[in-house]
Amino acid sequence: MGSQSSAKPKLRKGLWSPEEDEKLVRYITKYGHKCWSIVPKHAGLQRCGKSCRLRWINYLRPDLKRGHFSQQEEELIVKLHAVLGNRWAQIATQLPGRTDNEIKNFWNSCLRKKLRQVGIDPHTHKPMAAGPDSVARSSEELGEVIGVSGHSLHNNHVKDNGFRFRQSLQQHNEEEENSFSLSMLPITLSPHQQQQHCDAGMNFVPATLAFHHQAQAHHHHHQAHVQAQAQEQQTAASSVFPFWIDNSSSNNSSSNSPSSCSETTDSWSCFSDGIFSPTGTGGSVFKSWCFFDSSILDTKIDAASWQQQSSKSLAHFYDDEPTDSDPISAVLDQM
DNA sequence: AAGAGGGACAACCGCCATGAA
DNA sequence: GTTCATGGCGGTTGTCCCTCT
Numbered sequence: 001m002g003s004q005s006s007a008k009p010k011l012r013k014g015l016w017s018p019e020e021d022e023k024l025v026r027y028i029t030k031y032g033h034k035c036w037s038i039v040p041k042h043a044g045l046q047r048c049g050k051s052c053r054l055r056w057i058n059y060l061r062p063d064l065k066r067g068h069f070s071q072q073e074e075e076l077i078v079k080l081h082a083v084l085g086n087r088w089a090q091i092a093t094q095l096p097g098r099t100d101n102e103i104k105n106f107w108n109s110c111l112r113k114k115l116r117q118v119g120i121d122p123h124t125h126k127p128m129a130a131g132p133d134s135v136a137r138s139s140e141e142l143g144e145v146i147g148v149s150g151h152s153l154h155n156n157h158v159k160d161n162g163f164r165f166r167q168s169l170q171q172h173n174e175e176e177e178n179s180f181s182l183s184m185l186p187i188t189l190s191p192h193q194q195q196q197h198c199d200a201g202m203n204f205v206p207a208t209l210a211f212h213h214q215a216q217a218h219h220h221h222h223q224a225h226v227q228a229q230a231q232e233q234q235t236a237a238s239s240v241f242p243f244w245i246d247n248s249s250s251n252n253s254s255s256n257s258p259s260s261c262s263e264t265t266d267s268w269s270c271f272s273d274g275i276f277s278p279t280g281t282g283g284s285v286f287k288s289w290c291f292f293d294s295s296i297l298d299t300k301i302d303a304a305s306w307q308q309q310s311s312k313s314l315a316h317f318y319d320d321e322p323t324d325s326d327p328i329s330a331v332l333d334q335m
Numbered sequence: 336a337a338g339a340g341g342g343a344c345a346a347c348c349g350c351c352a353t354g355a356a
Numbered sequence: 357g358t359t360c361a362t363g364g365c366g367g368t369t370g371t372c373c374c375t376c377t
Binding site: 014015035036037049050053086087088089100101104108 | 372
């Protein structure tokens with residue numbers, strides 16, 4: 001009943017044809033897009049304004065880069081995601097020529113999986129507690145995820161005989177949720193030895209470069225803040241502290257003792273907050289980031305100590321962010 | 336050669352914030 | 357203060373294409 005006169009033309013859905021693209025581009029180029037709701041009508045398109053807007057923003061805009069993401073872009077996305085979470089639009093503002101949709105797709109289809117493969121929880125950007133995906137296949141894969149300063153881990157000779165470590169983070173007692181055991185093992189342990197540790201209830205997760213970046217940013221941007229806490233930190237420090245692994249020294253792989261690792265180089269710099277870093281690295285440093293129990297493996301620490309250590313040094317870097325500091329700038333400064 | 340499975344990407348859906356009426 | 361239109365955003369789905377069996 002009168003429906004024929006009031007019937008709106010059926011709006012098209014699905015993929016855009018080249019003709020539709022051309023119409024939209026021609027219209028936007030000529031008149032701009034002050035109001036998307038009138039664009040389809042004036043451009044002669046059977047689409048809703050929202051669809052036109054999306055098509056323009058995600059595909060037709062002339063300043064879009066498209067193509068594969070570079071290593072640097074990957075690295076930036078991972079870092080920004082660690083800071084911003086799934087705020088794709090905000091992340092996209094830091095990657096010229098990339099859309100939020102493009103970055104989101106790239107994350108969901110590629111980066112997230114890569115992180116999982118190297119044992120990093122893509123949600124928290126922290127090592128996963130356990131599970132088949134939580135075991136690092138190689139340090140090389142870390143480098144695939146996050147390149148470092150122009151020389152990713154591909155270039156380091158850690159692939160087969162390098163000094164590799166796995167961080168083990170075990171909740172040692174289901175009933176005592178506030179207690180952890182934290183230890184680190186060189187992955188030069190034989191599979192059998194590793195299995196023994198696994199059988200003993202230890203779950204291995206890899207040292208993560210993400211932590212390294214966080215720690216670096218932490219140090220860079222919160223030096224003053226950290227220095228003020230240095231004394232307290234040292235006082236509170238148990239045997240567990242984060243450190244760097246220097247692969248530039250020869251034959252590190254012969255050692256199975258984590259404590260000996262720190263003896264392989266005398267060039268460690270100790271940051272004021274207990275973060276150790278090699279100096280004069282010369283590009284061959286295995287830039288992974290670990291927790292290190294200097295005395296024994298499987299040291300049990302209580303949750304308070306863990307929290308204190310990890311939050312101050314790296315794990316909760318973002319939560320600690322002083323209000324006058326921009327986390328995005330912090331990430332960009334590292335690039 | 337054909338079908339299944341998975342990856343990559345485009346587009347849609349639904350919700351929310353904002354501003355104008 | 358309320359309603360409505362609009363734009364923006366993140367989650368999700370749909371489609372195409374490639375690889376593998």
